[in-house]
Amino acid sequence: MSILVNKDTRLLVQGITGREGAFHTQQMIEYGTNVVAGVTPGKGGEWAVGNTPVFDTVVDAVKATEANVSIIYVPARFAPGAIIEAADAGLDLVICITEGVPALDMVEVRAFLDTTDTRLIGPNCPGIITPEEAKVGIMPGHIHTKGHVGLVSRSGTLTYEVVYALTSRGIGQSTAVGIGGDPIIGTTFLDVLQLFEDDPDTEQVVLIGEIGGTDEQKAAEFIANRMSKPVTAFIAGQTAPPGRRMGHAGAIISGGECTAAEKMAALKAAGAQVARHPDEIAEMVAANLS
């Protein structure tokens, strides 16, 4: 077991013929991910990396290949349309890697997704990996190893950092989920914590947050009330200078300034172990195992 993606994942790649799309599709196939189709409007009927059939629309691709998960590598201006198309075609899970999607486009996308059963991960995220089963994203696969630690993170490279430290200590991962760092994202800490709590293969969880927003505080509430598995947390940005935006009106509405210190305090109060720097995370996880 694991969460979200596994060996039964039949992956569709939106933007498969682009430079990034082609490069990472190759990498995903090499890792062992079952890539069944690609979509690039206007290139239907062609073949892409790894003898993958290309379709003009997501609906065509799903009909022909029974794809159940989509990953999106299209440029930012086309990404909102790609997400909506994938959801409209009835896919269970859509992972949007693209960074730089306008925030107001994501407000619309989220409002539409609320009317469907599709789960979105991202945008601006590294994707999801269930080691030795499926890599659906851009993370370097070779640093991961199969095991029982679930990871959920707002960051990309910082997650690799932590995975690398875990693997170096011989500690494997059940699934690592990058939820993305944008203001509006499809899936939050809360959703992923629930999935890990329900996953028999996950024994403990690592949560990697950042300054800004209040999702970590909500996660803390969930950890305090609903989580039976140990959680180790890290918040990046303890030394970051206050934002140089003209105002913190966004933070006010969401409640509080949302500094790293506040988030760390909330998580600690909820019973999570809170690391002071990334290398300490693996130490804490290892201590839970001994």
Next chain:
Amino acid sequence: MNLHEYQSKRIFAKYGIPIPKGEVAATPAQARDIAVRLGGPVVVKSQVLVGGRGKAGGIKVAQTPDEAEARADEILGMDIKGLTVKKVLVDEAADIRSEIYLGAVLDRARRRVVLMASSEGGVEIEQVAAETPEKIVTVAVHPFLGLRDYQARFLAEGIGLPKEHTRQFIKIAKGLYEAYMGSDASLAEINPLVITGDNQLLAVDGKIALDDSALFRHPDLAEMRDPDSESPSEVVARRHDLNYIQLDGEIGCMVNGAGLAMATMDIVKFYGGDPANFLDIGGGAQADKVATALGIILADEQVKAVLINIFGGITRCDEVAKGVLTAIESLDADVPFVVRLAGTNEKEGREILAEAHFPTATTLAEAAQLAVAAAKGEQA
């Protein structure tokens, strides 16, 4: 990206929000001409992208064109929080009876654009939220429905606006929402929105912050960027798609990914150092981009050591290694470097650096400690 008051108010006007008559001047003589044309008392307002202009003496009333010229002469060239005033807005002085606040912002928790109003106009909304949060009324707008009349009415009633102004307030609130959506803003506020002596609502001051990710579809707004609001290094960084913020420390940091960049700063601090900057080179960074990034770091004279921390996902470590070498060759770098590469093509990357006799680190903790020691002049 932040817009000046005069730019923000011009956008408001396009969406039917009443603003005072006024024009922008770059010289005292121009300010005088504008005051003559407006024909009455005016307000001379410095146009710099910081808050607290009034307190700093950057906003002054003038009764006559001569006075307008004199006030403009005082304000132009003035230094406000490190920024030099190059332009003033000369506005018809409003006859202010009372002041309210009206703003639009993205609420990430509710995933909606939210309109907020407060009876405390002319005060920073952050201050109102901290001291008297009960005076802020908000409504969340569904993106497929837009702002509805009843919601604007709810705001008006919530802040105790006299009923005679409700109709005009609804029009202004809808205009503000349209302006926000139409310009892909992240913040749009009218502060204060005043009730004038002749019972009209008027947007006397305002500001708009834009979502940088959406500028591609607003070339007209992108052109409004004020190059003076950024340091030369920040301008170079932005042109090369690098996310750079200068700080006060002595350890220059170059990292890929915002989260890892912040964590790298955190661990530098943890081991007793102070980061000189935040610099995220983003995904897929090529050799030339890395060289540019290093050039920016080395231009900061406070930097005593450079820590390069790259974890390769999209970015390949061999590319980074080549970039580091290119940068060192092209720049006159006499500070010690600590390089840590891991992830995609890490072996190739380390080999490239090893051939050039560069010190490399395996873990982040090791890299941070080496950099802190190097900055203190200790042998790495």
